[in-house]
Amino acid sequence: MIVRFWGVRGSIPSPELPSQIRSKISAILERITADDLASQESRERFLAGLPPWLFGTVGGNTPCVTVGFDDPEELVVFDCGSGMREMGIAQSKERPKTSQYHVFFSHFHWDHIHGLPFFNPSYDPSVSIDFYSPMKNLETSLQNQMTSPYFPVHMESMGCRKTFHFLEKSVTLKDVTISYKKMNHPGDSYSYLVNDGKHRFIYATDTELSAADFMKNDENTAFFQNADLLVIDCQYTLGEAIEKYNWGHSAFSLAVDFAANWGIKHMVLFHHDPTYNDRKLFNILQSARWYTERMNIKGIELTLAMEGLEIRL
Numbered sequence: 001m002i003v004r005f006w007g008v009r010g011s012i013p014s015p016e017l018p019s020q021i022r023s024k025i026s027a028i029l030e031r032i033t034a035d036d037l038a039s040q041e042s043r044e045r046f047l048a049g050l051p052p053w054l055f056g057t058v059g060g061n062t063p064c065v066t067v068g069f070d071d072p073e074e075l076v077v078f079d080c081g082s083g084m085r086e087m088g089i090a091q092s093k094e095r096p097k098t099s100q101y102h103v104f105f106s107h108f109h110w111d112h113i114h115g116l117p118f119f120n121p122s123y124d125p126s127v128s129i130d131f132y133s134p135m136k137n138l139e140t141s142l143q144n145q146m147t148s149p150y151f152p153v154h155m156e157s158m159g160c161r162k163t164f165h166f167l168e169k170s171v172t173l174k175d176v177t178i179s180y181k182k183m184n185h186p187g188d189s190y191s192y193l194v195n196d197g198k199h200r201f202i203y204a205t206d207t208e209l210s211a212a213d214f215m216k217n218d219e220n221t222a223f224f225q226n227a228d229l230l231v232i233d234c235q236y237t238l239g240e241a242i243e244k245y246n247w248g249h250s251a252f253s254l255a256v257d258f259a260a261n262w263g264i265k266h267m268v269l270f271h272h273d274p275t276y277n278d279r280k281l282f283n284i285l286q287s288a289r290w291y292t293e294r295m296n297i298k299g300i301e302l303t304l305a306m307e308g309l310e311i312r313l
Contacts, residue, residue: 006064220262
């Protein structure tokens with residue numbers, strides 16, 4: 001199972017501003033010395049030693065995460081944020097080409113669907129796309145964003161073979177089972193569990209964790225217990241989560257508590273606030289790691305979701 005991140009921001013795309021790039025360049029120049037420029041080796045060593053918030057970027061695209069398996073011609077996609085455009089460009093260069101996409105939606109807020117019209121493979125007649133959602137308005141929700149006056153190209157113009165599935169139970173794709181669970185979010189949002197018989201991956205964006213998510217009942221245990229990898233909404237600090245109660249997103253510290261409660265091995269902080277720059281996001285990651293130490297939480301690996309990140313299970 002290979003999990004790849006194409007879009008990791010929440011709410012709205014947030015590319016880096018020219019002022020932010022200039023600030024990074026300025027900070028790098030302040031650190032450099034003549035010795036760092038002496039040779040190719042010293043220059044590479046200097047770049048490798050820069051903090052990650054300076055050398056590179058978390059990315060500004062909205063949610064899109066893929067899961068690949070042994071068959072390269074099939075791919076599971078979670079959400080169609082603006083990161084889906086980047087994924088489509090990358091897919092066009094892959095060989096063998098993916099010809100079957102299984103697209104699962106957490107919900108239909110703009111930041112989770114607005115990349116679909118720009119997904120190049122959807123205009124290819126040799127491609128099949130199966131869309132899945134526990135929400136009954138799946139097809140109309142996707143069609144409505146591609147109608148006048150909102151968009152000039154209608155969904156009927158997509159030449160791929162399209163099939164829409166209303167989820168009433170888990171679905172099995174070859175040897176992989178994908179199940180879902182309703183989470184706490186305005187208008188509802190759904191998390192997904194991918195189980196290939198060897199590993200368990202959970203995609204849990206746009207959720208405001210509550211006491212009910214920590215309860216050790218049969219439903220929660222079957223879904224969350226001992227997952228190998230959890231991608232979870234960590235949009236806020238604790239103070240912001242209190243201030244923005246009932247907005248539908250979680251604090252990173254509460255997500256850590258949640259992962260510890262369910263014995264999750266690896267947690268990825270996801271759905272980053274569009275107002276946070278790279279430095280703040282890496283500070284949040286550091287704070288989350290400090291929190292696990294302070295609370296004596298053992299056995300959880302913490303990672304910050306970044307565009308281009310790939311995790312193999």
